[in-house]
Amino acid sequence: MEQSFYDQVFEVVRLIPKGRVTSYGAIARSLGSGGSARMVGYAMSNAGLALDPVPAHRVVNSTGLLTGKFHFSPPELMEELLQAEGIVVSDNKIKNFKSVFWDPMLEL
């Protein structure tokens, strides 16, 4: 099984319901890696290389800040996608972040 950490991250990210977001740390914990939050973000770098589409725009850091926004082709795409799903983004930050926050551990 070449299911490395990245693949596990991709799976969880794909499970994120529309109109909801989660944090890197939350995903890392759901995978049992705990403090490997950085790995989650690192995995997202390969998200664009993933065969299946990974809604990386639904993943933000613990502060609800769109940290990976600059990694998108057009950085503004992230906000566009989020707002298109009903998520309010202001100044690269998610409004009502706590409200739209989706915890993978609750589903898994």
Next chain:
DNA sequence: GGATTGACGTGTC
């Protein structure tokens, strides 16, 4: 196989 890196997190100043 050691060193570096990285879309983070939490604590401290």
Next chain:
DNA sequence: AGACACGCCAATC
């Protein structure tokens, strides 16, 4: 409240 520093862990070079 904003800025800075250190720590984690796994993949890549």
